Amino acid sequence: MKQVILIHGSPDEKEFYDPSVVSPSNNQWFPWIQRQLSLKDILSQALEFPKPYDPIYEEWVKVIENFIIDKDTILVGHSCGGGFLLRYLSEHPDLKPQKVILVAPWLDPLHELPTNFFDFEIDPSLPSRTELHIFISSDDHEGVLKSFEMIKEKIPNAIIHEFKDKGHFVISDLKGEAFPELLEILI
Numbered sequence: 001m002k003q004v005i006l007i008h009g010s011p012d013e014k015e016f017y018d019p020s021v022v023s024p025s026n027n028q029w030f031p032w033i034q035r036q037l038s039l040k041d042i043l044s045q046a047l048e049f050p051k052p053y054d055p056i057y058e059e060w061v062k063v064i065e066n067f068i069i070d071k072d073t074i075l076v077g078h079s080c081g082g083g084f085l086l087r088y089l090s091e092h093p094d095l096k097p098q099k100v101i102l103v104a105p106w107l108d109p110l111h112e113l114p115t116n117f118f119d120f121e122i123d124p125s126l127p128s129r130t131e132l133h134i135f136i137s138s139d140d141h142e143g144v145l146k147s148f149e150m151i152k153e154k155i156p157n158a159i160i161h162e163f164k165d166k167g168h169f170v171i172s173d174l175k176g177e178a179f180p181e182l183l184e185i186l187i
Contacts, residue, residue: 002072002098004037004044004186006030007064009079009106010113013053024052028078028170029179036183052080057117060084073097074186078169083107083118083147089130090123096130101185102151103135104169109146122154132158133185137166137173144168161185 008024015021025046037044045067050059069075075097077085082105089095108118126132132155136148151158161181167173 002042002074004033004042004074004076005064005067005069006033006044006046007075007077007081007085008046008049008052009081009104010052010055016053023048029174029177029182032177033076033179033183033186037186040187042187049081054115055080055084055113055117056115057084057087061088064088069095069097071096071098074099074101076101076103076182076186077105078103079106079144080108080117086122086126086151087118087120089126090120093123093125093129099131099133099185100126101133101135101182103182104137104140104144105134105147105151106144107147107150108143109150110143112143122151124154126155127157133161134158135161135163135166135169135182137163137169139165139173140168 008027008030011024025048030046034044034046047063049055049063075085082102085100086102086105089100134148134151171177
């Protein structure tokens with residue numbers, strides 16, 4: 001059965017603990033994408049990761065390892081979640097998901113995290129075992145743009161979806177929660 005697994009990014013600690021803000025797995029375009037997929041009878045899961053404001057790689061691995069990743073799986077990671085997927089798949093060459101979609105992937109090139117979350121080598125052979133898409137907008141944050149250049153250098157044959165006006169692909173940048181460009185790749 002086809003399944004889509006969504007992996008959120010890293011909010012700041014104040015936002016994470018603000019009771020008026022929804023959890024990262026229910027934020028941004030995640031609910032809209034999940035609803036659109038459910039209307040097509042495609043199972044989707046938006047995972048919730050521990051302490052996303054101060055992520056620990058080994059703790060995030062424990063969460064994703066609860067799911068089967070195979071030829072019927074599409075993985076979508078936003079920001080830090082995209083960087084996490086890149087590391088996880090680079091370290092697990094046996095995994096061959098149907099597609100991997102990195103939305104504004106972030107690898108902490110400016111060293112903002114106090115952890116070793118992104119201490120890894122990008123596997124340049126990743127596109128040989130999955131269809132790899134990257135969504136990037138030229139008006140995103142410096143750290144994301146540098147991350148994109150790092151990824152593009154190691155994986156030049158990824159499928160790139162470039163925009164000029166989508167920022168960090170959050171609701172305020174997308175002017176709403178709809179993300180039809182992503183949905184098109186998912187279905």
